[in-house]
Every structure is written in structure tokens, then in C-alpha cells.
């Protein structure tokens with residue numbers, strides 16, 4: 001499941017996502033040393049935030065669209081399946097557009113605000 005959808009991303013995003021995955025791999029190794037991890041270990045809040053940060057660009061204001069998910073698809077940040085009929089958010093930068101669920105959109109907004117306040 002991990003990384004199989006990376007090929008669909010554009011080059012810049014792919015590089016960024018690879019970096020995030022390296023980080024995740026490091027954390028996984030750390031966890032193993034501490035004695036194992038649960039089945040959902042790769043969707044930790046830390047991991048999510050790292051992915052969200054990759055979508056924060058202080059130099060560009062993205063277009064944001066929201067709507068009802070027409071067919072089930074995975075969220076571009078957490079990978080959780082968004083069922084048909086749920087609210088999805090489309091965040092469009094000039095080089096990349098992502099479709100994410102409400103929870104990840106909230107995280108992303110938080111990170112955008114934090115960046116803007118710096």
C-alpha cells in the first residue's frame with residue numbers, strides 16, 4: 001500500500017513525498033528498536049503533519065474548492081479512503097493539486113496559518 005500511488009504525483013511532489021517517506025522509515029526503525037508497533041503505525045499525527053507541511057507554500061496562495069466526493073478515493077495526505085458523499089477539499093497550487101479529507105484540510109489550514117504568522 002505504501003508508495004504505490006507516488007507515481008501519480010508530479011515531480012516536485014514526488015521528491016517531497018519521498019523525503020517524507022524517508023522520515024517515516026526512520027521513525028519506523030526507531031519504533032522497532034523500542035519493541036514493535038501497531039498496524040496503523042504509519043499514520044501517526046507526526047507523519048500526517050509532516051505530509052501536510054509539504055503542502056504549505058508561503059509564496060503561493062492556492063485555490064481551494066470543496067465539494068461532495070463523487071466516487072470513493074484515498075485522501076492525498078493520509079491515504080484514508082474518502083467514501084462517496086463525504087466532503088472533499090481540493091487545494092490547487094500551480095504545480096500540484098491535492099484532494100484531501102476534512103481532517104487533513106483542518107491540519108493544513110493550521111499549518112498555513114502558522115506559516116503566515118512567522
Ligand SMILES: [Zn+2]
Nearest residue numbers: 075078101104
Ligand atoms: Zn486525510
